[in-house]
Amino acid sequence: MAHMDEFRHSAHRLVTTPKLSYRQRLHQLALLAEDALPYPKLSAEAETALESGLVSDLAEGHAPYRPRYTVPDYSVALREGSEYLELEPATGLEDAITNLQILYHNVPSITSYPVYFGDLDTLLLPYLDDRDDTALDALLTRFWRFLDRTIPDAFAHANIGPTNNRIARSVLRVDAALAQVVPNLTLKYDPTISGDDLLELAATAIAAVNKPHVANHPMISADFPEGYGVVSCYNTLPLGGGSHTLVRLNLKEAAAGFAGDVDRYLDEALPAHAALVFEVIEARVRFLVEEAGFYDHHFLVKEGLLHRDRFTAMFGIFGLTEAIDTLLDGKARYGWDAAANDLADRIIDALARIVDERELPYCRLGRATLHAQSGIGDDVGITAGARVAIGTEPEVLDHIGAVAPHHRRFTSGISDIFALEGSARANPRAIVDVTRGAFAAGMREMTFNVEGCDLVRVTGYMVKLSDIEKWKREGSRVASTVLGAQSVENWGLLGRTPRVISHEDMGQSVTGPMESRPETSRDTIPG
Amino acid sequence: MSRLAPVLSTTRGLVASSLRTSLVDGPGNRHVLFLQGCNFDCTACHNPSTIAVCDDCGLCVGECPLDALSMSEGRVVFHLDRCDGCDICIKVCPSNSSPMAQETSVEQVIDRLRADAAFLSGITITGGEPTLQLDFLIALFTAIKEDPALAGLTTLVDTNGTLSPDGWERLSPVLDGAMVDLKAGTPDLHRTLTGHDVTPVYESIRWLHDHGKLAEVRLLVVEGVTDTDEELTAWAAFVASVSPSIPVRLMAFRHDGTREAARAWPETSGEGLARVRDHLTRAGLTAVSV
Secondary structure (H helix, E strand, O other), X not given: OHHHHHHHHHHHHHHHXXXXXHHHHHHHHHHHHHHOOOOOOOOHHHHHHHHXXXXXXXXOOOOOOOOOEEEOOHHHHXXXXXXXXXXXXXXXXXXXXXXXXXXXXXXXXXXXXXXEEEEHHHHHXXXXXXXXXXXXXXXXXXXXXXXXXXXXXXXXXXXXXXXXXXXXXXXXXXHHHHOXXXXXEEEEEOOOOOHHHHHHHHHHHHHHHOOOEEEEHHHXXXXXXXXXXXXXOXXXXXXOEEEEEEXXXXXXXXXXXXXXXXXXXXXXXXXXXXXXXXXXXXXXXXXXHHHOOHHHHOHHHHOOOOOHHHEEEEEEEEOHHHHHHHHOOOOOOOOXXXXXXXXXXXXXXXXXXXXXXXXXXXXXXXXXXXXXXXXXXXXXXXXXXXXXXXXXXXXXXXXXXXXXXXXXXXXOOOOOEEEEOHHHHHOOXXXXXXXXXXXXXXXXXXXXXXXXXXXXXXOOEEEEHHHHHHHHHHOOOOOOHHHHHHXXXXXXXXXXXXXXXXXXXXXXXXXXXXXXXXXXXXXXXXX | OOOOOOOOOOOEEEEEEEEEEEOOOOOOOEEEEEEOOOOOOOOOOOOHHHOOOOOOOOOOHHHOOOOOEEEEOOEXXXXXXXXOOOOHHHHHOOOXXXXXXXXXXXXXXXXXXXXXXXXXXXXXXXXXXXXXHHHHHHHHHHHHHXXXXXXXXXXXXXXXXXXXXXXXXXXXXXXXXXXXEOOOOOHHHHHHHHOOOOHHHHHHXXXXXXXXXXXXXXXXXXXXXXXXXXXXXXXXXXXXXXXXXXXXXXXEOOOOOOOHHHHHOOOOOHHHHHHHHHHHHHOOOOOEEO
16 A cells, blocks of 8 residues: 555645646646556666666656657648648638647647657648748747647757748748747758758758757658657658667776776677667557557557557667776767767767667567667766766867767767857857858757857757746746756756856856755656 | 977978867868967966967976976977877976977968868968968968969968068968958057057058958957947958958957956856947948857
């Protein structure tokens, strides 16, 4: 009965926590109930790895009954309508937007909200009429307000590009003008298709609101011939599919005990630890597919917006920088020294090979995909994904030179955030230059934080510094703000490089002891 | 007294430092070279160690805690690999000069540019006063314009405007633009702040404008010094006499890097910059930015 008492106690605290909105309480209660179920059967070793944090499912829950990330092909429903939702095919722009809004409220993911709003220009262009830009901007402004107010979760992500078109330009104008947390935004950029003008418009938006994130379209579309969406924290996933689950390996923990012994780490430790990750992935995928039967019953699958065989499983890693510190005994620093950068490449190559060699049931191409996981607020003293340690990044071109060689290995996404001085606002062309150069150097994705914006990127999603301040007093209607507050506090996240530390922002917003989260709140971490 | 300009072959420059990335030295992302040596000695200079050129007196050599400086055949030699940038050598120098400037060949700069070309809109040479090393500038810019891999890069200088029209004439074929500091509105204040007559600066601005090579004219706004009504009126009158549409950029004065005498002046406020912008705009200048 002790368990039951604990459960009741937790549930009671959840429903009485003033800072949680109604919707947030409902979501937390569902998570609590899910975790009252037993975890899918694992070996004792895998259980120990989960408990110690060597391996983590990022609090996905004990009984997966929805995929972690879904990337529906909304064009199917716009074109053909939806029998389940009793929707006719869209015939005009307002129609198409309304149908999308309806669909969003029926799309599951780990956050309980959709993580992907679609490639909005591609989806809406067939319905664009001859209305002028003023009218188009006004319509998209209303759409944007709807998204931010009804899907208050910054992991929800809209994509535009790679073509330079009227809707993409309108999205960039409207998004920068509104400066909302939602939607997160990615521009798919292809130097042979997009043109400098579109990238320059995006650069101006970045200088204002730190959005959009820019994706190297030729590189990513080569990995996903069926199309892809950029969702949540820089996850690049197949269109019409997504990812069943994300399980990450703590490379820092994995390197413990291997100081100075790189070969044994690569040959013995990594494969053994990876096997534990695969075991957790497989157990979770089997439960989702075989027991929860998501792909048998959900209308998005039946109506062709999702296909089970387009779902991958994400093999996440983080703490690369600390692993290198351990393995090289601090003699060379990742980001700064060739020996450390070379080791980073060797570790990532080894991981990519391990992931390629392991067959997994019910996964796209029978494989998982490697992912540099962007971290969560609770990660203290360990660096997200394959990033250089926060606050010790070298100058931007050296930084790109250090990380670009392994970007192509991260099929399901990698993030490195590049901090720029506020002077970029007067010189957005510089953002264009750095982005183009970065893609030529092999970067998969580019993200900037420009000093002095209220809207900042934390791990991958957006947070308003002013919202964090407000959350400390009274909670936030935006579900992801609490995660952002933790990350800013625990990681000194605004100090990405010595040249661009935003001390003003830190001083005004998040100095002093951060109130702890409600103890009973167990946020699912979208990653 | 130290030399003003280094004596080097035409294909080598005396480079105080360089940046692979700069967002504030012209349009786009730019590679920046800071050349050593300046003929002005401005109170407000934020790179004062680039003014005087090392005269090899050797006083700094014994003071370096990391033995990054040595004497060889009467010259001070700097060992970059041992330096941690503590700048003690500059502090002990009677001329406040940096012995860390490196003789750098055109080829070395070209190699660095080739490596970074995909990330750049161009190169900006500043300092110090870059035009004191005119032969090096011409050789470097010519090499950039002749290299197919670098042909898209623009070449800019950031100058105090004391080069003669003959000098600009020589540089012009390989120069895309000059950003000229006009440090005061009245000749008297210009002499007070820089120690030099303003006439050559006026001549440079006119020459560059007439030949399509004037990228912008800059004013360092020091509140209570360069932003009085009299100063701004005179400043605007001169620029407007050349052309009211010349791009004008206002620079905020900051204490970073400056010497003691400049610290008595306040750092420029946002309101101060806006006030100057409005004043110059009212006076008829049409392209003033902050």
